[in-house]
Structure formats: C-alpha cells, structure tokens
Amino acid sequence: xxxxxxxxxxxxxxxxxxxxxxxxxxxxxxxxxxxxxxxxxxxxxxxxxxxxxxxxxxxxxxxxxxxxxxxxxxxxxxxxxxxxxxxxxxxxxxxxxxxxxxxxxxxxxxxxxxxxxxxxxxxxxxxxxxxxxxxxxxxxxxxxxxxxxxxxxxxxxxxxxxxxxxxxxxxxxxxxxxxxxxxxxxxxxxxxxxxxxxxxxxxxxxx
Numbered sequence: 001x002x003x004x005x006x007x008x009x010x011x012x013x014x015x016x017x018x019x020x021x022x023x024x025x026x027x028x029x030x031x032x033x034x035x036x037x038x039x040x041x042x043x044x045x046x047x048x049x050x051x052x053x054x055x056x057x058x059x060x061x062x063x064x065x066x067x068x069x070x071x072x073x074x075x076x077x078x079x080x081x082x083x084x085x086x087x088x089x090x091x092x093x094x095x096x097x098x099x100x101x102x103x104x105x106x107x108x109x110x111x112x113x114x115x116x117x118x119x120x121x122x123x124x125x126x127x128x129x130x131x132x133x134x135x136x137x138x139x140x141x142x143x144x145x146x147x148x149x150x151x152x153x154x155x156x157x158x159x160x161x162x163x164x165x166x167x168x169x170x171x172x173x174x175x176x177x178x179x180x181x182x183x184x185x186x187x188x189x190x191x192x193x194x195x196x197x198x199x200x201x202x203x204x205x206x207x
Contacts, residue, residue: 086107091113
C-alpha cells in the first residue's frame with residue numbers, strides 16, 4: 001500500500017499554510033485565496049510579492065506618535081493644519097485609521113502599541129506610555145483624548161494613562177456607543193464620530 005495521498009502539490013500546500021497564518025483566514029479562505037493567486041497573471045503575482053516585501057522593509061513607526069509610517073515622522077505629525085494642542089491616544093494603528101475615516105478629529109495621535117495586560121505579561125514598560133508622558137509634559141497640550149476600547153484591558157490602560165497624565169493637562173475619554181468589551185476598530189464611522197463629539201472628562205473613583 002502506498003503512503004497517504006496529498007491533496008495539494010507541495011508548493012500550493014505551503015502557500016495555503018502561510019495564508020492561514022493571517023488573522024481571520026481559515027483553511028477554506030486560505031485555499032480560495034491561494035487558488036485565486038495561482039490564476040492571476042505572473043506580473044500581478046510578482047507585484048503583490050514586491051508590495052509585501054516593500055511594506056515589510058520600509059514601514060516602521062513614527063518617532064513621535066508611533067503610528068505606522070515609512071518616514072521617520074508620519075504624515076499626520078508633519079501636517080501643519082493639525083491641532084498640535086490635542087492628542088488622541090489609541091492602542092493600535094488600526095484605531096488611527098478608523099478615527100481618520102470619521103473626518104471629525106483634526107488633532108494629533110499617540111499609539112500605545114497595545115494594552116496593559118498583566119496576565120499576558122504586558123505592563124506599562126512594554127508600551128509607549130512613558131513616551132506619551134514625556135510628550136505631554138514637555139509640550140503645550142490642552143487636551144488628551146483617550147480613545148481606547150472598553151474591554152477589561154482597555155479600562156485598565158485608560159485609568160493608568162489617565163492618572164499619569166492628569167497632572168499635566170485635561171484628560172477626556174470618548175463616549176462609546178459600543179457594548180462593553182467591543183473593539184474600536186469595528187465601530188462604524190458615525191458611531192465613532194458621535195463618540196468623539198460626546199467625549200467627557202475622565203473621572204477617577206476615590207481610593
């Protein structure tokens with residue numbers, strides 16, 4: 001008897017396997033994407049591969065706000081028409097993209113690069129929190145808006161950052177039209193726009 005029959009030829013199997021590593025891509029989606037790629041012209045596939053490599057090699061983080069950027073300082077930080085006295089703090093660059101789509105916010109950003117999560121071994125030192133504190137303490141900042149998803153980790157991060165920045169400036173948080181535990185990046189643009197408009201001062205409970 002022969003060995004186990006392989007459904008996919010090895011190069012195709014490797015492509016499907018790598019595609020499955022992408023978030024939200026299961027075996028069936030990976031197979032569909034792989035077969036679609038194989039049907040495309042060689043020039044198109046080469047362009048895709050080149051775009052992937054260029055993005056990986058050229059895209060890093062802004063030295064000011066830590067948003068994704070191919071330049072040392074990102075376009076938003078360099079833009080002269082943005083309000084430098086307001087900083088919107090988010091956990092991830094995906095949140096910057098979501099908020100920018102609302103076209104309601106015209107200030108600057110600061111990307112923390114994650115959320116405080118002791119169970120995962122992520123503390124303030126693993127995030128861009130102290131860089132934010134230096135930025136706020138050294139510049140004239142009128143308001144810091146905390147736009148962090150209302151998950152358990154998000155609430156922990158919001159309160160920690162709020163306590164840290166309260167001595168230097170006004171600290172507000174956006175009003176969420178989201179259920180507790182919802183993610184900012186999945187909110188629609190109208191909900192995010194209203195959340196920005198309805199932001200309120202961050203309050204701390206008595207100790």
